[in-house]
Amino acid sequence: MPKTFENITNIVLEAADKARKEIDADKISSYVSAPVEWPVECTVGPGLEGAIACETKIGYVSGKQGNLVYRGYNIFDLCAHSTYEEVAYLLLHGNLPNAERLSEFKSKLAEFRYLPKTLRLLMGFPLEDMNAMAALRMGTNLMRQHQTERDLMQAKVDRTKVISSDDDSVDTHEKVRGEQRAVYEFRDPKANRPARRKAKRDLQQAKGVESCYHLIAGVSTLTAAIARIQRGSLPIEPDPELGHAANLLYMMTGKRPTREAERVMDIALILHADHGMNASTFAAMVVASTLSDIYFSIGSGIAALNGPLHGGANEEVLKTLREIADPKRVDGWYASARKNRRKIMGFGHRVYKAYDPRARVLAPLADYLVNKSGDAEAKNLLKIASGLETRVVADLGASKGIFPNVDFYSGLMYSSMGIPSEMFTPIFAVSRVAGWTARVLEYMKSNRIFRPRATYVGEISRGFTPLADR
Ligand SMILES: CC(C)(COP(=O)(O)OP(=O)(O)OC[C@H]1O[C@@H](n2cnc3c(N)ncnc32)[C@H](O)[C@@H]1OP(=O)(O)O)[C@@H](O)C(=O)NCCC(=O)NCCS
Numbered sequence: 001m002p003k004t005f006e007n008i009t010n011i012v013l014e015a016a017d018k019a020r021k022e023i024d025a026d027k028i029s030s031y032v033s034a035p036v037e038w039p040v041e042c043t044v045g046p047g048l049e050g051a052i053a054c055e056t057k058i059g060y061v062s063g064k065q066g067n068l069v070y071r072g073y074n075i076f077d078l079c080a081h082s083t084y085e086e087v088a089y090l091l092l093h094g095n096l097p098n099a100e101r102l103s104e105f106k107s108k109l110a111e112f113r114y115l116p117k118t119l120r121l122l123m124g125f126p127l128e129d130m131n132a133m134a135a136l137r138m139g140t141n142l143m144r145q146h147q148t149e150r151d152l153m154q155a156k157v158d159r160t161k162v163i164s165s166d167d168d169s170v171d172t173h174e175k176v177r178g179e180q181r182a183v184y185e186f187r188d189p190k191a192n193r194p195a196r197r198k199a200k201r202d203l204q205q206a207k208g209v210e211s212c213y214h215l216i217a218g219v220s221t222l223t224a225a226i227a228r229i230q231r232g233s234l235p236i237e238p239d240p241e242l243g244h245a246a247n248l249l250y251m252m253t254g255k256r257p258t259r260e261a262e263r264v265m266d267i268a269l270i271l272h273a274d275h276g277m278n279a280s281t282f283a284a285m286v287v288a289s290t291l292s293d294i295y296f297s298i299g300s301g302i303a304a305l306n307g308p309l310h311g312g313a314n315e316e317v318l319k320t321l322r323e324i325a326d327p328k329r330v331d332g333w334y335a336s337a338r339k340n341r342r343k344i345m346g347f348g349h350r351v352y353k354a355y356d357p358r359a360r361v362l363a364p365l366a367d368y369l370v371n372k373s374g375d376a377e378a379k380n381l382l383k384i385a386s387g388l389e390t391r392v393v394a395d396l397g398a399s400k401g402i403f404p405n406v407d408f409y410s411g412l413m414y415s416s417m418g419i420p421s422e423m424f425t426p427i428f429a430v431s432r433v434a435g436w437t438a439r440v441l442e443y444m445k446s447n448r449i450f451r452p453r454a455t456y457v458g459e460i461s462r463g464f465t466p467l468a469d470r
Helices: 003-022 025-031 075-081 084-093 099-112 116-122 132-142 149-155 189-204 206-230 244-253 259-271 279-289 294-305 313-324 327-339 357-373 376-400 406-416 421-444
Strands: 059-062 067-070
Touching (some): 003 075, 067 075, 075 259, 084 206, 084 244, 084 259, 084 421, 099 206, 132 421, 206 244, 206 294, 244 259, 279 294, 294 421, 327 376, 376 406
16 A cells, blocks of 8 residues: 555544544444334424435434444445445445456446536536536536436327327327317326336436446536636546546646545545435435436535535635634634524534544544645644634533534645635535435335425415405
8 A cells, every 4th residue: 555545544544443432333233223114103303304215225324423334334444445436336336346346337437527518518608607516516417418218218208198189299190089189298197107117217227327427427527627617727638547536636636636635535535425314315316206317316416515504514614714713712703603693614413413423534634634734824724623623512512412524624624635615515516426326226216206295384264355455
């Protein structure tokens, strides 16, 4: 193992050791639930807290212990010993790839990283004035250039089975069938059934998986291109010799990254690849559950990830640290934030009521990179971050289970690698696209359209007031 790789791996192993001392590893399996018997009884809180949307074998988050598992493998082991490509394959296919499968997968990603048509379309828009996540979402939707299986299926409507009122749409030699042709747009319900089954199968078969590979590769190319265009440069072609993390850095900066930077980015991508039924994963799955296609579905995931309560928090954290500006101001700033009931970005989590295992790895990595960079401003921000962590955990750790989350240290880490803050959330998407696609594929095996309900608490019977009398 190269020396620089070893340094970074040792940081991960130390963080893992520390975490394992605090996590009771023996208890982990006891928290995994038995298969669900539908309909299931559970207590649901606001924001669907506690609701069970589906069963999954993809990933497990233990909020009580601060533990994260992908397909049975602990996140610390994956960070220490694998690559993003292996992890993405694992999430999608259920097992770690052997050398042959990994090499096939990498070749596919290398092929799909070239997106000349999508980039040509995307560059027609004023990207330099756009929010990077808005540009990424648009680019992802533009990747859907060819007809997908879904479009092809819709185009294959069997005219003999449709009901139509539009005479032009019916072959003239056919006898008029009057009433039966009353509504052209809707297909005969019986004709629908095999079509629906076909659409489900498509996502499970090779074509569906290829679209997932296409998106995993493409979201990275788009992110790098957006980063460059926003800074007045042209996109750079991917380098087929480089892996996923290295290519992302290369396509953003135009320079082949050091082995150390590549390794750090690889670990960051592994850490963000999947995380239970979070808002963006659920958004992607809701869209897929309508049998819309995977490009629209991932576009929705990107939209949901953009919010400051979700993936957008990493950018907000740096703003907070800059606002505090001086380690000596942490206490005063914190007191005033609490007084104003302000949420402190990068802390708290719907599931974790313990230290987020991803932050356990990111914190020492940020510390290592910032100190190595020797950058005075970064060192100052790191000091502020560490002071803020101490302050928040002392106040809200035991009482409310509020600890640093994945977003607290990732921004500091990325900025010490020279990555501009508006690219933090798009990089989150680059990684999470593996989890989104894996979970959509899994859900499609027994798809049912998502349709929760809202309790109506409005008025039920108001007399209509004409406009003139209101
Ligand atoms: C992640 C988050 C949205 C989870 O939300 P949630 O499960 O709905 O939790 P709530 O917002 O209901 O918070 C529960 C309590 O903890 C407090 N709390 C939660 N996160 C807090 C934070 N970051 N700073 C201060 N207080 C916080 C809330 O004020 C609330 O207090 P109350 O019981 O006195 O009303 C929330 O913790 C948050 O907004 N964090 C900051 C944004 C962030 O870092 N997001 C990235 C998540 S990975």
